[in-house]
Amino acid sequence: MQRRHFLLSTLALALGLSLPVAGRADDKPAVIRIGVASVGTGNRPVFGGSSVALANVKGVLEEEFKADGIKVEWNFFKGAGPAVNEAVANKLIDFAWQGDLPSLIGKAGGLKTRLLIADGTRGNAYLAVPADSTAKSIDDLKGRKVALFKGTNAQLVVAKVLDARGGLSERDFKSINMDGATTQAAIATKDIDAGWFGAEVYGLVDRGIARIVYTTKGQSPNLARQTHFLVTEDFEKKYPQITQRVVTALVKQAAWASDDKNREQVLQQWSKSGVPYSAWKLDYDGTPLRVRLSPLFDDYFVQHYRDALALSKKYKLVRGDVDIDTWLEPKYQRQALRDLKLEGYWPDNDAKGTPKK
Amino acid sequence: MQQHRYWLGAGLLALASAGHAAAPSNEELQKQIAALKKAVEALQQQLDQNAQASKAAPAVPAATAVAASDAAGAPATREDLQGVQADLENFKYQVQRDRDTATATSTRALNVGGTIQARAAYSTQNTSTPAATPAGVVNDRNSSFDVPTAILAFTGNLYKDYDEGRNLGYRLSAGASQQTASNNSFLNLLDAYLTYSVLPTIDPATPRLDVAFGQQLLPFGLEVPATEDLKPVILNAQFTTRLGLAQRQIGLIARGDFDPVVDYGYNYRAPLLSYAFGVVNGNGPNTSDNNSAKDWVGRLAFTVPSDYNSWWRQLTVGGSFYRGKANLFVPGSSTLVGTGDRVRYGLDVTYNHEPFGITYEYIQGRDDTPIGTTQANTKVASIKSDSHTATFFYNFGEQFVKGFRAQGRYDDWWPKSYQPFFRYDRFDPNTDKTSDESTVYTAGLNVFFAQTTKFQLNVNYTDDKAKSLSYSDFLAQFQFGF
The missing domain is CATH 2.40.160.10 (Porin)
Known part of the structure; x- marks a missing residue:
């Protein structure tokens, strides 16, 4: 009798639990889940430096799928690229905006993803020290505490920068793994001797907190942080039409943002992330937006990922292998370019990053 | 308009700083008089422009006037600075007051x-x-x-x-x-x-x-x-x-x-x-x-x-x-x-x-x-x-x-x-x-x-x-x- 009580209760519990999770088979998803490997200042759910960021702020995808009743869910991860990988591994997102290194690590480790468009190429990296530091160069910081957000695309750029300086590596410094917000706070309190940053460094410089001692800005396109937009293989196989509509909407947004007559608006929109307008302006100074916001998988983009893979293996950041050519899925961006009549709109660069003639 | 405000601000600052100086030289006094003259001229021009504008157009709503004076590049006046200073003082007072009366503190991180x-x-x-x-x-x-x-x-x-x-x-x-x-x-x-x-x-x-x-x-x-x-x-x-x-x-x-x-x-x-x-x-x-x-x-x-x-x-x-x-x-x-x-x-x-x-x-x-x-x-x-x-x-x-x-x-x-x-x-x-x-x-x-x-x-x-x-x-x- 008592055992029957227990069994009945357990059955009721299991039945009750199964009701809310019983899925429905549909030709369209109820929700499109997007992961972003970035977060705004003070953990605000806004970011900058990409077309996807503009699509988020302007509600482009929400508008695209409004009539279909498909909800768009944005997830901004404080843990950046590694947190995106964690979410992909646990099947919690369908699309992601992410940097090159974490994506490579994920792909090499078995995550089933496809790259759809480039979004935010040729990003700069900055090494900054407290404003009153005596350090004036990378060499001055050997053996000292240097913060770096490991597992993000910054780690790969730093590896390249150091490697190019006589084969230096992270081991030549007291390298500390810190996320962006913590690094900003630590440089202000001088808990670290230096830190690697993106455009947000200019906010610290303007406030007299930090001083830049090295930057990749203006150097070889090979020394760049790259980001892209990807989809999980499961989602792409199940919903190719939805994937196409997402890509088309983003390519359309990239075209608007790449037009330099919209430059001020683009930078202003990005400043909603908390990184000031002046910082974006200085970071993008001298570079047409058409260059950095190109969605194309041109030779430069492809070669960058091949180089990234080789270097990641050299430094044992990646264990497995990745077939770059099959990882990239250009058919959606090609279709978007045809549909939007944007073929030839963006420069088609060679492997060195120079426009082909 | 902005230029007028600049000279007015400069004149007032010159006058104010003169009050703190111990013994200004003749040359400094001449400079201050020149700054004051420019400030007075600027005020006169502003008055003239306002008179003309009021004849030519209906009165500008107060909000618009404020927005115009907040245009980028307008110099801060002593009043502006005093306003910011007052806000900072108020903030410091409030923080100290809250810390004294309404904040839990401990000897070490807790x-x-x-x-x-x-x-x-x-x-x-x-x-x-x-x-x-x-x-x-x-x-x-x-x-x-x-x-x-x-x-x-x-x-x-x-x-x-x-x-x-x-x-x-x-x-x-x-x-x-x-x-x-x-x-x-x-x-x-x-x-x-x-x-x-x-x-x-x-x-x-x-x-x-x-x-x-x-x-x-x-x-x-x-x-x-x-x-x-x-x-x-x-x-x-x-x-x-x-x-x-x-x-x-x-x-x-x-x-x-x-x-x-x-x-x-x-x-x-x-x-x-x-x-x-x-x-x-x-x-x-x-x-x-x-x-x-x-x-x-x-x-x-x-x-x-x-x-x-x-x-x-x-x-x-x-x-x-x-x-x-x-x-x-x-x-x-x-x-x-x-x-x-x-x-x-x-x-x-x-x-x-x-x-x-x-x-x-x-x-x-x-x-x-x-x-x-x-x-x-x-x-x-x-x-x-x-x-x-x-x-x-x-x-x-x-x-x-x-x-x-x-x-x-x-x-x-x-x-x-x-x-x-x-x-x-x-x-x-x-x-x-x-x-x-x-x-x-x-x-x-x-x-x-x-x-x-x-x-x-x-x-x-x-x-x-x-x-x-x-x-x-x-x-x-x-x-x-x-």
Whole structure:
């Protein structure tokens, strides 16, 4: 009798639990889940430096799928690229905006993803020290505490920068793994001797907190942080039409943002992330937006990922292998370019990053 | 217009600064007069323009006028600066006032937290308890509302090592808890210990070694060291209380790990070996040792080295021991006959691979037990006990995905999660005796609906062969932390 009580209760519990999770088979998803490997200042759910960021702020995808009743869910991860990988591994997102290194690590480790468009190429990296530091160069910081957000695309750029300086590596410094917000706070309190940053460094410089001692800005396109937009293989196989509509909407947004007559608006929109307008302006100074916001998988983009893979293996950041050519899925961006009549709109660069003639 | 404001501001500043100067030279006075002249001219021009504008167009609304004067490039006047200065003074005053009258401060860094449980329970087995006083009598109870756990905890650091992270920290907690022996008053001291990181903690790729001194949970198996807020099941496994392992003990315990696998691509760290070793009184919390023999506790766990995105992730096998001495008495009296062994061995396996997890613990106990009626005829027998505890759970939701729950959001967002589980818990107090074991089957559901709050629903079926009883309990509980 008592055992029957227990069994009945357990059955009721299991039945009750199964009701809310019983899925429905549909030709369209109820929700499109997007992961972003970035977060705004003070953990605000806004970011900058990409077309996807503009699509988020302007509600482009929400508008695209409004009539279909498909909800768009944005997830901004404080843990950046590694947190995106964690979410992909646990099947919690369908699309992601992410940097090159974490994506490579994920792909090499078995995550089933496809790259759809480039979004935010040729990003700069900055090494900054407290404003009153005596350090004036990378060499001055050997053996000292240097913060770096490991597992993000910054780690790969730093590896390249150091490697190019006589084969230096992270081991030549007291390298500390810190996320962006913590690094900003630590440089202000001088808990670290230096830190690697993106455009947000200019906010610290303007406030007299930090001083830049090295930057990749203006150097070889090979020394760049790259980001892209990807989809999980499961989602792409199940919903190719939805994937196409997402890509088309983003390519359309990239075209608007790449037009330099919209430059001020683009930078202003990005400043909603908390990184000031002046910082974006200085970071993008001298570079047409058409260059950095190109969605194309041109030779430069492809070669960058091949180089990234080789270097990641050299430094044992990646264990497995990745077939770059099959990882990239250009058919959606090609279709978007045809549909939007944007073929030839963006420069088609060679492997060195120079426009082909 | 802006130029006028500039000269006006410059003139006023020149005049103001003259008031602070000790003895201005003729040349300085000439400069000030020139600045004032320009300021007067600027004002005159402004008046003329305003007069013309008022003739040519209707009056400008006040808001527009303010907006125009706020145009980029307009110089700040002394009034503007005074306004900002006043705001800053007000802010400083308010901050200081709040700090003096409405801010909790401490000598060192302090984090205040706590865990509380509020429970409703129904049992098919009535409980009756006789007592010496009317207040202690329980008369055929089959349901009750309870607050079984209410803990207030303080943690912080006493010394922070900025260079290498060899920090000195502390934890103090007090309250009512199932895991304390004496639950007779509201605030019992639970944790009270000091920790020191012997090895650097800055780089996740290096091994760890922490030493804790004071009153703390034992590093034995899986369930014993888990704090109240981490346990999936409402009631503790039987062995934790019946073998005395759930009690906090006072002593020195070192915990560390070796050869960690760090997968930066997922911000995942898993040490190949983790270990703990310590010496404690063995007499429970909030009391001195009751003999000179010290009890020893240790644990060694091996985690399969793997990347995060591997099926081998978080597969751990561990072994634990506890070895000590207990005072022995003539049964039913306080006549001491010596000390006897109190030994525990444990073997555990964990496979916690989101979204599901399986844990299994086997515990074996050996206790020297006196048998006799007088000190002269009392003999010591060794009684062996054992326990098997297995739990299976499945997570619907993102509660346990570390990177996912750390999101940038405007509101008080937290991923809602549902965790159904099943636990098998069997304890045999004397393996040489038949039909004295007790088995508890638990089916349950944890609903995580806010960052530190969960709702727990447990259905227990107990088959107690020693008492020849079988019954069911239904427990519903909110557990919340702050």
